[in-house]
Amino acid sequence: MIPELGHFSLILALVLALVQAIVPMIGASRNRIALMAVGRPAAQGQFLAIAFAFGCLTWAFVTSDFSLQLAAVNSHTDTPLIYKITGVWGNHEGSLLLWALSLSLWTVAVTVFSRNLPDAFMARVLGVLGWISAGFLSFTLVTSNPFDRLLPAVAQGRDLNPLLQDAGMIIHPPLLYMGYVGFSVAFAFAIAALLSGRMDAAWARWSRPWTTVAWVFLTAGIAVGSGWAYYELGWGGWWFWDPVENASFMPWLLGTALIHSLAVTEKRGAFRSWTILLAISAFSLSLLGTFLVRSGVITSVHAFATDPRRGLFILALLVVVIGVSLTLFAWRAPKLSGGGSFGLVSRDATLLGNNVLLAVATGSVLLGTLYPLFLDALNLGKISVGPPYFEAVFVPLMTPVVVLMVLGPFVRWKGDGLGRVLRPLLPVMVASIAIGLGVAFAVGHVTVRTVLGLVLASWVLLGSAQLLASRFAERRGASAAAVLRGIPAAWWGMWLAHAGIGIFIIGATMAGSLHERLDVKMQPGQTAQLAGYTFTFRGVADAPGPNYDAARATIDVARSGIPVATLQPEKRFYVAQQMPMTEASIDIGPFRDVYVNLGDRLDDGSWVVGLFYKPFISWVWLGCLLMAVGGVFAASDRRYRRLAEREVPAGAARRTT
Amino acid sequence: MKPRSKRLLLVAGAVALLVGAVALVLNAFQQNLVFFHTPTEVAEGKAPVGRAFRIGGMVETGSIRRAADGVTVQFAITDTAKVIPVSYKGSLPDLFSEGKGAVVQGTLGPDGQFQASEVLAKHDENYMPPEAQHAVDQAKKAAQTVAQ
Numbered sequence: 001m002i003p004e005l006g007h008f009s010l011i012l013a014l015v016l017a018l019v020q021a022i023v024p025m026i027g028a029s030r031n032r033i034a035l036m037a038v039g040r041p042a043a044q045g046q047f048l049a050i051a052f053a054f055g056c057l058t059w060a061f062v063t064s065d066f067s068l069q070l071a072a073v074n075s076h077t078d079t080p081l082i083y084k085i086t087g088v089w090g091n092h093e094g095s096l097l098l099w100a101l102s103l104s105l106w107t108v109a110v111t112v113f114s115r116n117l118p119d120a121f122m123a124r125v126l127g128v129l130g131w132i133s134a135g136f137l138s139f140t141l142v143t144s145n146p147f148d149r150l151l152p153a154v155a156q157g158r159d160l161n162p163l164l165q166d167a168g169m170i171i172h173p174p175l176l177y178m179g180y181v182g183f184s185v186a187f188a189f190a191i192a193a194l195l196s197g198r199m200d201a202a203w204a205r206w207s208r209p210w211t212t213v214a215w216v217f218l219t220a221g222i223a224v225g226s227g228w229a230y231y232e233l234g235w236g237g238w239w240f241w242d243p244v245e246n247a248s249f250m251p252w253l254l255g256t257a258l259i260h261s262l263a264v265t266e267k268r269g270a271f272r273s274w275t276i277l278l279a280i281s282a283f284s285l286s287l288l289g290t291f292l293v294r295s296g297v298i299t300s301v302h303a304f305a306t307d308p309r310r311g312l313f314i315l316a317l318l319v320v321v322i323g324v325s326l327t328l329f330a331w332r333a334p335k336l337s338g339g340g341s342f343g344l345v346s347r348d349a350t351l352l353g354n355n356v357l358l359a360v361a362t363g364s365v366l367l368g369t370l371y372p373l374f375l376d377a378l379n380l381g382k383i384s385v386g387p388p389y390f391e392a393v394f395v396p397l398m399t400p401v402v403v404l405m406v407l408g409p410f411v412r413w414k415g416d417g418l419g420r421v422l423r424p425l426l427p428v429m430v431a432s433i434a435i436g437l438g439v440a441f442a443v444g445h446v447t448v449r450t451v452l453g454l455v456l457a458s459w460v461l462l463g464s465a466q467l468l469a470s471r472f473a474e475r476r477g478a479s480a481a482a483v484l485r486g487i488p489a490a491w492w493g494m495w496l497a498h499a500g501i502g503i504f505i506i507g508a509t510m511a512g513s514l515h516e517r518l519d520v521k522m523q524p525g526q527t528a529q530l531a532g533y534t535f536t537f538r539g540v541a542d543a544p545g546p547n548y549d550a551a552r553a554t555i556d557v558a559r560s561g562i563p564v565a566t567l568q569p570e571k572r573f574y575v576a577q578q579m580p581m582t583e584a585s586i587d588i589g590p591f592r593d594v595y596v597n598l599g600d601r602l603d604d605g606s607w608v609v610g611l612f613y614k615p616f617i618s619w620v621w622l623g624c625l626l627m628a629v630g631g632v633f634a635a636s637d638r639r640y641r642r643l644a645e646r647e648v649p650a651g652a653a654r655r656t657t
Numbered sequence: 658m659k660p661r662s663k664r665l666l667l668v669a670g671a672v673a674l675l676v677g678a679v680a681l682v683l684n685a686f687q688q689n690l691v692f693f694h695t696p697t698e699v700a701e702g703k704a705p706v707g708r709a710f711r712i713g714g715m716v717e718t719g720s721i722r723r724a725a726d727g728v729t730v731q732f733a734i735t736d737t738a739k740v741i742p743v744s745y746k747g748s749l750p751d752l753f754s755e756g757k758g759a760v761v762q763g764t765l766g767p768d769g770q771f772q773a774s775e776v777l778a779k780h781d782e783n784y785m786p787p788e789a790q791h792a793v794d795q796a797k798k799a800a801q802t803v804a805q
Contacts, residue, residue: 234748344663356671360678367682382693382788384711384762385686392685397678519747521727580751599748602727610748 003068006056007147013049013100014137016042020107021130024123028196036119039126040111046133047104054101057146058088067153070094070146076159076576078547086170087160092294092310093146095173099290100136102174102181103129110185110210117206124192125185132184135317143310159547159576168228176221176248180286182214183251186258187283190276191325194332199272204265207279209635211262212493215255216631222248223624234582234597236517236612238620241390246369247289250362254282257358259634260351268348268413273333274355280325285362287318292369343415350408354401361397365390395449402456402505405498406463410470428466432458445513453509460502464495493634497627504623510616517613519599523606531613533594534558540598540607548572548581553598553607557587569598569609593617691762695792697799700739704765712741712771713760713788721755734761734771738796745773752778758789 020042027035057070061084066072074087074094089098107129114122140146163169189207193199225248230238239245258278265275291314342348368385376382406428410421436455440446475483516531524539536556543552550572557564565587572581584597592615599608693711694704704710712734720733720740729746732755743761753759753776763773 234751344666356674360674364678364682371686382791384691384693386689386691386762389685389689392689393678393681396681519728582748582751597748602723606727608727608748 002056002059003065003147003149006053006060007145009049009053009056010097010137010141010147013046013053013104014134014141016046016049017130017134017137019130020046021127021134024130025127028120028123028127031120033119036123039123039130042130043104043107043111043126046130047108050097050101050104050137053147054088054097057094057097058085061085061088064157065153066155066157067150069148069150072150072154072157074157074160076157076547078576079157079159079165080546082170083160083165086164086173089173090160090164090169093140093144095177096136096140096144096294097146098173098177099181100133100140102177103133103136103184105178106182106185106214107133110188114206114210121192121196121198121206124195125188128188128191129184132188132321135320139310139313139317143313157576159574162548162572162574162577162579162581163232165547165574166228166232168224168232172221172224172228174221175217175224179214179216179218179221180248180251180289182210182217183255183279183283183286185214186211186279187325190279191328194276194325194328197332197335199276199332199336201266201269204262204275205640208259208262208266209637209640211255211258211279212631212635215252215259216628216635218248218252218255219624219628219631222252223621223628226624227621230617231584231586231595234584234610236515236584236595236597236610236614238511238617241368241387243369244293246365246390247292250365250369251282251285251289253358253362253365254278254285257355257362258282261355264348264351268342270342270348271352271355273329273336276329276333278355278359280322280329284318284322284325285366287314287321291315291318342413345411345418345421346415347408347411347413350404350411354404354408357397357401357404361394361401364393364397368393395452399452399456402460402501405501406459409467409494409498424466424470425463428459428462432456432462435462443514447513450509450513453505453513457502457505457509460505461499464499464502467495488637488639489633490637490639493630493632493637495630496633497630500623500626500630502623503619503626507616507619507621507623511614511620514615515613515617518611520609520611521602521606522609523604526606528609528611530611532559533564533613535596535609535611537607537609540601543570545572547576548574550583551598551601553596553609555585555596555609557594557596565594567594567596569596571598571601588618590618591616693788693791695795696734696736696739696741697792697796699741699765699771706765706767709762709764709774711760711762711788712743712792713790714741714758714792715789716753716755716757716759718755734759736792736796738800741771742769743771743773745776747776749776750778760788 020039023042024036024039027033027038059065060068060071061075062081064071064075064077064084066075070091070093071087074091075084079087088094107126110125110129111122114125117125186207189203189210193203222245225245226238229240230236258275261271261275261278264271294310294314368389372383372385407421407425410425432455435458436451436453437446439454440451443450471487472480472483475486478486518528518530520528522528522537524537526537528535528537534557536558538554538556540551540553543550550570552568552570555567555569557567567585567587569585570583572583573579574581582597582599584595586596587594592613595612595614597610599610601607691709691711692705693713696712696714698704699712714734714736717733717735717740720731722731723729724731729744730749731742731744733740733742735741743763745761745763757778760777761771761773762775762777763771765771
C-alpha cells in the first residue's frame with residue numbers, strides 16, 4: 001500500500017511540475033499577476049509530493065519490504081539501518097528520485113529566499129525549473145519507476161553493493177546531487193534573463209549566491225567522493241580521471257569560471273553574454289554528467305550495473321535543454337552590449353584570462369572523456385584515455401590559472417599600473433621560487449612536476465598572506481581588530497578559497513611525488529620496512545560483521561622503535577552479494593598517512609599485504625574544505641541581502657508588452 | 658592603446674591560447690591513447706610491441722598461479738578462442754577471479770608474455786566489463802563464420 005501511495009505522489013508531483021512549468025510562463029508573457037503567482041504554491045506542493053514519495057521509498061527499505069523490486073535488489077534484513085536508508089539512493093531509480101528531490105528542494109529554496117525578485121522574473125525562473133523537473137520526473141516514471149512491485153515477494157533481499165556500505169557514501173551522493181542540480185538555479189536565472197531581456201548587473205547579483213552555494217555543495221561532494229575512493233577502493237589513489245569523476249569535475253570547473261564571471265558582470269556590467277553562456281554550459285555539463293553516470297555508456301571504475309536504454313532518454317533531455325537554451329541565447333545575446341571597457345592590466349582582464357583558461361581546460365577534459373565514446377560509437381576501435389593524458393594537458397593549462405589567481409585580487413578594476421601591482425608581489429615571486437626549489441632539493445625529488453607544484457603552492461599561500469597584509473597597509477593606524485572586522489565576508493570567502501587551492505596543490509604534489517608502496521607476503525611475526533616505518537604482521541583473526549564475514553589482520557606500525565599505530569585492515573566477504581571486499585586501515589596524520597590493506601591468503605598460511613606511505617595526502621581534502629568554507633563565507637555576504645532589498649522596488653523590469 | 662589594437666591583441670592572445678591548447682591535447686593524445694585488443698588480435702600479432710595497450714576477456718579457469726614471493730601472479734586471459742599469458746605484480750582487485758571478466762593494461766614482451774601494470778575488474782558481481790564482453794563476442798562471431 002505504501003509504495004502505491006509513493007507512486008501516486010510522484011505522479012502528482014509530475015502534474016504539479018507541469019503546472020509550474022506552464023502557467024507562470026504564460027502569466028509572465030501576458031503580464032497576469034494571478035497566473036504568475038501559481039508558480040510558488042505549485043513548486044512547494046511539488047516538493048511535498050516528491051518528499052512524500054521519497055519517504056515512502058525509504059519506509060519500504062527500512063521495513064525490508066521485499067515485495068518492492070528496488071528494496072529486494074538493494075537491501076537485506078541484516079543490512080545496518082543506516083545502509084538501509086542510503087540504499088534508497090544507492091541504485092539507479094532511487095538516485096533519480098534523489099535528483100528530483102534535490103531539484104524541488106532548490107526550487108522551494110528559491111521561492112523562500114528570493115522573495116524580493118520581480119514577479120515576472122520569479123515566474124520565469126520557476127517555469128524553467130518546472131520544465132526541468134517535469135523532464136526528470138517523467139523520465140523516472142516512464143523508464144525507472146522506483147515503486148515497481150516484485151510479485152510474488154521474495155523472502156530475502158540481495159543487499160546493497162558492499163562498496164556503497166560506507167560512511168562516505170552516506171553523504172557523497174546527496175552533496176554531489178545538490179551541487180549538480182544547484183546549477184539548475186543559475187541556469188534558470190540565465191534563461192529567465194534571456195526571456196525577459198533583462199541581463200543587467202541586478203540579474204548577476206541575484207544569481208551569485210545561488211551559484212556559489214551550488215558550487216560549495218559540488219566541491220564538498222567531489223571531495224567526499226574522492227575520499228571514499230581513497231580508502232574504499234583500496235589502492236590508495238584519490239583521483240583517477242575516471243569518466244564518472246570527470247563528469248562531476250567538468251561542471252565544477254565551469255562553475256568556478258561562472259562564479260568569477262558573475263562577479264565581473266555584477267561589478268562592471270561586462271562579460272554579460274559570456275556569463276549567460278557559462279550558466280547554460282555548467283548546467284548542461286551537469287546533465288551530461290548524469291547521462292554518463294546513469295547510461296552505462298562508459299567503462300568506469302564506478303560503473304555499477306546500468307541500463308543503456310535509459311541513457312537515450314537523458315540524452316534526448318540533454319539535447320532539448322542545450323538546443324533550446326542555445327537557440328534562445330543566439331536570438332537574444334546580440335542585443336547585449338559589451339559593458340564597460342578595461343585595460344590589459346586590470347582585474348577584469350585577469351578574470352577574463354582565467355575564465356577562458358578554465359573553459360579550455362573543461363574542453364580538454366570533455367574531449368578526453370568523450371573521445372573513446374565517439375570512436376566506439378563509430379566502430380573505429382576501442383581505446384581508453386588514461387590519467388597520463390589528463391595530467392599532460394591539465395597541469396600546463398592550470399599553471400597560468402594559478403599564477404593569475406594570485407595577481408587578480410591585487411589589481412584594480414578597469415585599469416591599473418603594472419608597477420604598482422608587481423611591487424608587493426615581487427618578493428612573493430622570488431620567495432616562492434626559492435622555497436619550491438629548496439623543498440624539492442630537501443626531500444630529494446627534483447622533477448619538473450614537484451618543483452612546479454611547490455612553487456605554485458608557495459606563490460598562492462605567500463600571495464594570500466601578502467594580500468591580507470596589504471589590507472592592513474591600506475588602513476595604517478587602525479587597530480588589527482578593526483581592520484579584520486572591516487573586511488567583508490565575500491572577501492574572506494575569496495581569500496579562504498584561494499588559500500585552499502594552495503593547500504590542495506601541496507597535498508597533490510607531495511602525495512603524487514613522494515608516495516611509496518610495497519606489496520609483500522607476510523606471516524605472523526614477520527616485519528617489513530617502508531619509508532622509515534617498520535610494519536609487524538601480528539596475524540589474522542575472524543571478525544564477523546552484521547551482514548559479512550571478515551578476516552581482520554593486526555599490523556603494528558613503528559618508527560625508529562617507537563610504536564606509531566596499530567592498523568587492522570579487513571578482508572570482508574558479504575554473504576548476500578557473495579562479494580569479497582578489502583577494507584583498508586589508515587593511520588591519518590597531519591603530514592602523512594600510513595595506509596595498509598589486506599590481500600589474498602596464500603596456501604602456506606601467509607597473507608599478501610599492501611603497505612602505503614602517503615605524505616601530505618590529507619592536505620588534498622583540507623584544501624577542498626577551505627574552498628567550500630570560502631564559498632559559504634562568500635554566499636553569506638550581507639551585501640546580497642541588503643542590495644537585493646534596495647534594488648527591488650526599482651525592479652521595474654516587468655515587461656509591459 | 659587604441660581600442661581597436663587592444664581588441665586585436667586580445668583576439669591574438671585568445672587564438673594563441675587555443676592553438677597552444679590544441680597542440681597540447683594532440684600531443685598528449687599521441688602519447689597516451691591506450692588501444693584495446695582482443696586476445697585473438699594479440700595472438701595474430703596485430704598488437705603493438707613495446708607500447709601499452711589493453712586486453713579484455715575472461716580469466717581462464719585454473720590458470721592463476723602465484724610466484725614464491727606471493728605477490729607476482731601469473732594467469733591467462735582468453736576470449737574463448739585464443740589464450741594470452743599475463744604476469745602481474747601487485748594486489749588484485751577484489752572481484753578478480755577465474756572464469757570472470759577482466760581487463761588488463763600493460764605491454765607485450767618479446768616472449769609473448771603480457772606484462773600487466775594494471776588489472777581492472779568490476780564493482781559489481783553481475784557486471785561484465787564491456788571490453789571483456791566485446792572480446793568474447795568477437796571470438797564467437799569469428800567461430801560462427803568459420804563453422805559456416
